[in-house]
Amino acid sequence: MPASRRPYVFRSACADDSVCVERPATTMTMLPALVLTQVLRSLWGVEPGPSPDEFELLATEVRYIEATHPETVIRGRPWVPNKRIATIADGTRLVVRGAVASRDKEGCAGKIWYAVWPFGFVCSEHAKPTDRAPASGRAQELEPGRRVPHTYAFVKSDGIPMFAGYADVDASVPTRPLKKGMSLVVARELEYDGREWIQTGDGALVPKAGIRYGGQGSEWAGVEIDGRFEGPSFAWTTGDKGTNVRAAPDSAAEKRLSLALRTRVPLLESKPGPKGETFWRVGEGLWIDGAQLAEVHLAAAPPRDVLDDWRKLNSGNDQWIDVDLGEQVLVAYRGEMPVFATMISSGRSMPTPRGNYPVWAKVASMTMANQAYEDEPYMVQGVPWVLLFQAHNALHGAYWHDRFGNRKSHGCVNLAPHDARWVFDWTGPTLPIGWTGYLPGDLQRSPVVHVHDSSRVDDFTQDRPIGPPDREAEKARAEQAEQRRAENAIERTPYYDPEFVPDADPEFVPEPGEPGEHGQAPRIEPREPIEFRG
Secondary structure (H helix, E strand, O other): OOOOOOOOEEOOOOOOOOOOOEOOOOOOOOOOOOOHHHHHHHHOOOOOOOOOOOOOOEOOOOOEEEEOOOEEEEEOOOOOOOOEEEEEEOOOEEEEEEEEOOOOOOOOOOOOEEEEEOOOEEEHHHEEEEOOOOOOOEOOOOOOOOOOOOOEEEEOOOOEEEEOOHHHHHOOOOOEEEOOOOEEEEEEEEEEOOEEEEEEOOOOEEEHHHEEEOOOOOOOOOEEEEOOOOEEEEEEEOOOOOEEEEOOOOOOOOEEEEEOOOOEEEOOEEEEOOOOOEEEEEEOOEEEEHHHEEEEEEOOOOOOOOOOHHHHHHHOOOEEEEEEOOOOEEEEEEOOEEEEEEEOEOEOOOOOOOEEEEOOEEEEEEEEEOOOOOOOOOEEEEEEEEEEEEOOEEEEEOOOOOOOOOOOEOOOEEEOHHHHHHHHHHOOOOOEOOEEEEOOOOHHHOOEEEEEOOOOOOOOOOOOOOEOOOHHHHHHHHHHHHHHHHHOOOOOOOOOOOOOOOOOOOOOOOOOOHHHHHOOOOOOOOOOOOOOOO
């Protein structure tokens, strides 16, 4: 189809080529929840099954099973060690295809494995038979009127203690000090020992006086796109205090009007300004300096190595995601067709790496924190709708800021909650309700995130290798960091606010597992972590 000026259609798009004064979107129409069969069908075929000669699939009277562990693992083969390809929450139900006898005592204590639909195997020690069929819906469905899946709180000052359980509160032995700005998932409030506490999603206790509750994150939402167009298409204004619209492509020209932050405008024509800047015509006699716009330039075709015939043929998936660090925008595509666009926040102090990266993990919600080799601690719990694409770097929801259109993160690609949910649900495969994570067995089948920087002459290069973090490289970096800290005598003694831990030993540094030695009260068990940088 030949390129033309407006063959694409936005929801609530501008009616003509005059300046679009659409106000920032506050809601986004979400696709209705699919029935269970439709959701599971999206997973069918994404993981090639075992060959018939690998083991014998036995008949079983068990039709359905229910997970009994907080993070039950689905593996690619019925033995350990073997790659985990998915995780499901306690209570999640699965359809059983058959059973497989354990080949040894490892992983399932010699008990049977259930072959489940649409793929994989679950140890019978981690699930129980049930007469109830799986529930329908998608992973991490939201309650009506909510933008985020959890209740969040932010730490108000340095030194707020976190305790692993009630016995540790009694002993005044905190697990770690929290820093101002760290965020927590609040599971509930409670009173204990005459004080008010919050309990986090993984069961830890934090003094309520040391936190403040957060909201539901930014109301910003991108736009879905229908139709085909290539080249400069539209933009959002980025001036915090308004974006000036001039009568000519010159910053000294008459000011015609000022547009609010994130107003969407068409890109009709570009001309150079007197100082070498680029101006865009957004209406008749209306011009905006390109430096005050987050521009969306739609690709004519997928870049090299982003989408090949093998993936389309073997996975049936032609999705890919374009991230432009220069403009701070993201566009989702199906083949040559753009389907969604929005603004992002990429890495600031730690730049987001350029390159082509297949999604190596899809996680409904997780904690992100500093790595062992980083000196400055940070932690953000309950990060929603995570697509890990390069080592610790991911596309994910960010509920703690509203600076989309500006570099802000530690290296990840931050999305507003609406947009993160849209991209997560859209990016195949769709995860059914109760599924907490999916790790592709073959990255050749995964949608690719294409990261480039249009503000640079060398717009694209492969900065990093694909896939998850290299464990040996991570270990080496941690050892180097410890050596550097020792050589430079970097102080590592934790600080606790005496208001909350009056009897704390300032020299006490808990060893891994030490809090549990004090006799834990029953609590929410932590999930198996997947670490990454946010």
